[in-house]
Amino acid sequence: MKSCTPYCITTGPAGLLPPAAACCGIVLPEKGQGLVEGRLVSEEAALEVMAQELLSRKNPTIFPGPLVLWAWKEGVSEKAASVLELAEEIPGVRIIPMPDYRPIYPKIDPEAVINPCHPNLTIWYNKIEVCVFVGVHCHFANITLRMIRAGTNCYTITLCHSAGHEDSMASLPFCDVEQVRALTEAVRRLKRQGLRPRHGDACGIQLTHAQQAVEAGLVWRPA
Amino acid sequence: MALKTLKVAPGFMRFMPKEYQDLVEKGPFGRQIKLSELGTFKEVLEEHPMCEGCAMALFIRLSLIGLPNPEHTIIVGTAGCGRLALAQAAIPFVYGNYCDTNGVASGIKRGLAIRFPEQDKDVVVMAGDGGIADIGFSQVMHAWFRKEKFTTVMLDNEVYGNTGGQESGMTCRGTVVKMAPTGKQFEKIDMIGLAQNAGVSYIARLTPTNPGRVVSTIRKAVLVARKIGPAYVQAYTSCNIEYSIPPDRVLDDARQVEKERYGYLEIMTDEAKSYLAQVEAETRTPEAVATV
Secondary structure (H helix, E strand, O other): OOOOOOOOOOOOOOOOOOOOOHHHOOOOOOOOEEOOOOOOHHHHHHHOOOOOOHOOOOEEEEEOOHHHEEEOOOOOOHHHHHHHHHOOOOOEEOOOOOOOOOOOOOOOOOOOOOOOOOOOHHHHHHHEEEEEEOOOOOOHHHHHHHHHHHHEEEEEEEEOOOOOOOOOEHHHHHHHHHHHHHHHHHHHHHHOOOOOOOOOOOOOOOOOOHHHHHOOOOOOOOO | OOHHOOOEEOOOEEEEEEEHHHHHHHHHOOOOOOOOHOOOOOOOOOOOOOOOOOHHHHHHHHHHHHHHOOHHEEEEEEOHHHHHHHHHOOOOOEEEEOHHHHHHHHHHHHHHHHHOOOOOEEEEEEHHHHHHHHHOOHHHHHHHOOOOOOEEEEOOOOOOOOOEEEEOOOOOOOEOOOOOOOOOOOOOOHHHHHHHHOOOEEEEEEOOHHHHHHHHHOOOOOOHHHHOOOOOEEEEEEEEEEEOHHHHHHHHHHHHHHOOOOEEEEHHHHHHHHHHHHHHHHHHHHHHHHHO
């Protein structure tokens, strides 16, 4: 972890109980702004960084939360479609859902689900080095992001429907379909400009073993 | 929760864990489930971290099958063994403080009635004997005095099992438990009698020895609480760890206790009785049978 002044939100592991970013003077972005490693930037600049990290880091993964996964109100289906559109543009990306916030004990299946009580397990197991949280309620995202920063080397991106997240490495507030599509466009643009994706050989979304087994109708037993 | 929250957004079903796919496709939501259908539908609670042979886990599992409308139910619990399973069920769970479950439930019930005037929303408090009869006693009684329309279920293991075996108000006189080495000096609290005095509309006492009875009792309690007044169910759910009951003998113990001092008991007001009869008659109409 690199150290910098003022406080930076960089990839971890930051150690047990890193201070909350808000306590270290990091403020949330306004509409039209983004947050990158604790610094306020324009929305466009934030999108550029997010696109770059998603294409260049190992095992990119999208973690959709309940606000995207469940078609509980008008507009959700459209946002869900825009997330899938983004996923299609990131070679080798996986989608591991956070369908709700129930604790899962005695054991989670890290290939099937990410749980806010122990998100590090899913990240460690799948060796995820960059992830996107979208559609997760803020109070759960905040605690999850700190746990990830504390114990993993994963670069966290949040596409927040509300005010954004100081504890993620890159965050976009008030993120709706339009902003998700803008990120997709930024990914396309970087590829057009010659950025070779880290998992360039993979095509589209990769199913985890658990998801493959479920799709094939097989009984899946986690390791 | 509501039924519309159980639709997966287009394109995401293939990424959902099997458990959630099953809940959406084969869950008990939006239809009446019978106990005889067990094994053919996805239960709202299957895996849980409770001890091997735990009678409380069995009772909770059966109770959740008994809920008439799980998609419109909120469960309120508190510290103790029960919440370990309840928090993992596919039903919204609110973790109240140890003393205030029935106060919290009162607020939730009233709030839901204002927010959803066209839709019955059920609130069920499910907590241990410590949460209901000791630490939460005051709020339980006052909720009953106020005739709050929700169900209170006591998971009575007659001990503080989660913290190592302290006696509770519901422990029987003379019982020696790990943290009460001289034996309890006082009688078990008569919560059934107190519920009667407080004017609770539906009261039941039971053990988990008869699964069908557990399911129907919970269903009746929730229905009465929905329309008539408070309901109270007191269930003997032994702690096989603190009472040193081998896991495979837990139901034998429940049968024995049922025979000696915990026989099935159902007390209800005339109003509750006639309402349940009316519900029963409605579910037996040819139209209702055809839809089931």
